[in-house]
Amino acid sequence: MKPVPFEQLPDEELVLLARNDRGAMETLVKRYTDAVWHQVRQFRGASEPDDLAQEGFLGLISAVCRYDSMRGVPFSAYAGKCITNSIVSALRRCRNLPLPVGTYDVPPLSQMQDKALPPDSVVQSRAQAAAMFCAMVNRLSRREYQVCILIYGGASYAQTAQQLGISVKSVDNALQRARRKLHAEGIVQ
Known part of the structure; x- marks a missing residue:
């Protein structure tokens, strides 16, 4: 039986694979690039868009690491x-401002569009962000990738070491x- 391409898998299955497979993570990143840029545009003028997009992609990695389908949330x-x-x-860290969270509803991904930007520039910036993130993932060794996924997902050094079966020093080194x-x-800077 021929394996199903990542692009054809539903999000929930892809998330499970992405925790250990770079190709699955790249597919998720490409799939959610529009969502990240949509959120960046919500904070237009608050900071540099590329910096906010980087934070958004880290949030996506965190979502992949922490998602639990048993809770019934898509x-x-x-x-x-x-x-x-x-x-x-x-934004709070940079400006020390109490920004509201959840003051607006996030529309379904299929409805996300930005009519304020010319289509060419939107496509180009999204493609650049996806390419940058995929390049970042591809430059790391498997161990470095696993450590980054867990640490940026919110795990402590000790939790990461335990999950990967390595020492805390090895986590720090990776x-x-x-x-x-x-x-x-x-x-990265």
Whole structure:
């Protein structure tokens, strides 16, 4: 029997695979790039759009790591909330402002459009963001990828070490290597 391509899998199955498979994560990132940029546009003028998008993608990673289908919430709703909360948290850290969370409803992904930007620029910025994130994921070793997914998903060093069956020092080393690689590529500051 031929395996089903990632693009044809529903979100909930793809999330389970993305925790250990880069290809599945890339597919989810591409699928949710529009959602991230939609949330970034909600905070137009509050900060640099690319910085907010990066925070949104970290929120997406967090959603992948923490999603529990047993709670009965669709992944798209959970991811949308995680993306928004990550952006809002970043703005709070930068400006120390009490920004409201959840003051507006997030429309379904199929209804997300931005008519204020020319279509060419929207497509180009979305494609660049997706390419940047996919490149970031592809530059890391499997261990570095696993550590980053868990740490950015909210796990502590000890929890990450326990889950991966390695020492806390190995977790720290893998995270530092990943940061150096990504910094050298100009992907993170």
